[in-house]
Amino acid sequence: MQYNPAMVTLARESREMTMGELAGKVGVTPSLISKIEQGNREMSEERANSIASALGYPTEVLFWREPVYGFGSSSFYHRKQQSLPQKALKQIQAFVNFHRIRAKRLASALDLDFAFTIPSLSVDDYGSPEEIARAVRAAWRMPLGPVQNLTEWIEAAGGFVVQREFSSAKINAISVWPPGESPFFVLNTLLPACNLRFSLAHELGHLVMHEVPEPGQEAEADRFAAEFLMPAAEIKAQLRGMDLTLAARLKPLWRTSMGALIRRARDLEMITDRQHTSLRVQLSQKGWTKDEPVQISHESPSLIPEIINVHHEEHGYSASDLANMVGLYPGEWLDLYEPRGLRAV
Numbered sequence: 001m002q003y004n005p006a007m008v009t010l011a012r013e014s015r016e017m018t019m020g021e022l023a024g025k026v027g028v029t030p031s032l033i034s035k036i037e038q039g040n041r042e043m044s045e046e047r048a049n050s051i052a053s054a055l056g057y058p059t060e061v062l063f064w065r066e067p068v069y070g071f072g073s074s075s076f077y078h079r080k081q082q083s084l085p086q087k088a089l090k091q092i093q094a095f096v097n098f099h100r101i102r103a104k105r106l107a108s109a110l111d112l113d114f115a116f117t118i119p120s121l122s123v124d125d126y127g128s129p130e131e132i133a134r135a136v137r138a139a140w141r142m143p144l145g146p147v148q149n150l151t152e153w154i155e156a157a158g159g160f161v162v163q164r165e166f167s168s169a170k171i172n173a174i175s176v177w178p179p180g181e182s183p184f185f186v187l188n189t190l191l192p193a194c195n196l197r198f199s200l201a202h203e204l205g206h207l208v209m210h211e212v213p214e215p216g217q218e219a220e221a222d223r224f225a226a227e228f229l230m231p232a233a234e235i236k237a238q239l240r241g242m243d244l245t246l247a248a249r250l251k252p253l254w255r256t257s258m259g260a261l262i263r264r265a266r267d268l269e270m271i272t273d274r275q276h277t278s279l280r281v282q283l284s285q286k287g288w289t290k291d292e293p294v295q296i297s298h299e300s301p302s303l304i305p306e307i308i309n310v311h312h313e314e315h316g317y318s319a320s321d322l323a324n325m326v327g328l329y330p331g332e333w334l335d336l337y338e339p340r341g342l343r344a345v
Contacts, residue, residue, distance in 0.1 A: 003048055005039040006068045011055045012037075014094035016087060025054035061327040066101045069176055076176045084170045092166055096174050100184045102326035103160045106307050107182070109315070116140045116157040118183050121208055129220045132209055133227035145234050146254045150197050151299040154204060159183040161200070161301040165190055172196070175203035183207050192291075193298040194257040201225035229256050230264050239265040242275070244282055251294045258292050259283060308337060 012022050012033075019037070023030040027050075035041035036051075043051075043062075052059040069076045070093055119139060126132045140153060147153065151161050160182055169190040177183045185203055187196045205224030210217045238250060242265040247258035254261065259280070266276035283289050311317040317325075323333035 003036075003043050003062045004064055005037050007062050007064050008051065009037045010068055010094045010097055011052070011057050011061060013090040014098055015055050016091045017055070018087075022051070022054060026050050056329070056332070058324070058327055058329065064101065064327065066104070067178065068097050069100075069178055076174070084168055088167045092171060092174070095164060096176060096184070096186050098327075099162050099164075099186065100160075100176060100178075100181070102328075103162075103184065103304060103307075104181055105326050106304065106311070106322070110307060110310060112158070112307075114156060114158040116153075118154075118157045118159060118177075118204070118207055120211060123209055123220060129205060129209065129223040130227040130232070133205070133224045134231070136204075136208060137228065137231070144231070147197075147201075147229055148255070149299050150200055150229070151301050154183075154185065154200065155301065155303040157183075159185060159204075160303060161185045161187065162304070163187045163189050163196075163298075163301060173199035173203050175207055177207050189298075192257070193296050194251065194255060194260070194292075197255055197299070198225050198229065198257065198260055201228045204228070226260070226264055226267065230254055230261070232268055235264065236268050236270065239268060239270040242271050242279070244279065244286075244288075247279075248294050251292070252296055255296050258288065258294075304337070 012019070017025075018030075019033040020030045023033045026033070026047075028047075032041065036043055036047075048062055049059050052062055071089060076093075076096075116139065119136065121132045121135060123129060123132065126135060140157065142153065154161055162185070164186055166188040169188065172188055172191055172195065174186045175183065185200060187200060189196070191199065202221045202225040205221035205228070206217065209220060209224065235254065239246075239261070242262060244258065247261045250261050251258055256264075262271075262276060262279045262283075265271045266273065271279070280289075283292075308322065311322055319334055319338060320330045322337075323330045326333070328336070
C-alpha cells in the first residue's frame, strides 16, 4: 500500500520537527524527506519504519488515507494573529487534524444518536447573525436566559469539543467541519473559561453561517456569539446603568466576561460609545483586560470520554486496543485520552 505524503508531513509537524531535524534522526538528507513529503520518492517498508519510529508513531499512521485540512481552507476556521510563528501554527494544525481523525475512528464503530444537529443557515435568508442565533436556540429548544453549559449543547448536536493548551494565547479556538464528518472544535485552555465560551460560540457561528470564507465573517461570528450567549430580549434590561460593579455581578450569571457584557451594553444602546470607552479604559487600568476578577468554572467536554467508556465497558477494548485504533502507542494514548484512566494491557 502506498504511503500518504500528507500524513508524513502531519506526523512531523505534530512533533514540531523541521525536515532537517527529522532527517537527522532518520540518518538521511533533508532533501530526501522533502521528496517523500511531496510524494516524489518511493518509501520502502524499512524507511517508513525508521521515519515512524523517529516521530513516535506506529508505522501505519503514515499510510492513513484521511484528508488533511489546513488553515485557510473552506473547512478550517481559526482565530489567530498574523504574528504567530508558522511552526506553531503548523503544530496546532497537525494537532487538530490528528484529533479529528482519532475522534472519527473512535466514533465510527458506534451508532451515535444526537438530539439535535448543527444547521447551515444563511445571513442572506435570515437577515442578520442575531436572527440566526435566535433560530439555532429555538431549533435546539434552549430555555430562556443564560447558556449554562455551551459545550453540552454542542455535543448534544453532534459536535466534538477538545481542550488543549496551545503554545500561544493568540489562537482562541479552531473549528473544522469536513464534508461527511462531525463538526470539530478545539479550545485553547490558556484562556479564561468565560473567553473560551465566547470563542466556542464564535466558532459555532462560523460553522452555522459560513460554508466558505467571506468578508466580514469575524464580525458576524462575534454578533452571533453575543446574541447566542446573551440574548437581547432577556439581558437588555439587566445592562441598564452598566459599570464595573454591575459587570462583575452579571458575569457569573451569564458566564461571559466583563468586557463582553460591557460591549453588549453598548451594542444594545444601554450605554453610549463614550461610556463604553471609559469602562474599557477602567478595565485596562485595573489590569482586568487579561485577568478579570470573578472566575467562572471551565466546561468539561464529555462526548469523547463517553465514547471511550463505551469501548471499554461494552466492547471490552483495552487501552492498547484503542491506542492501536487511533494510531498511538499506549503510553501516549493514556496521556492524551485517559490521564487517570485504565492502564494498558
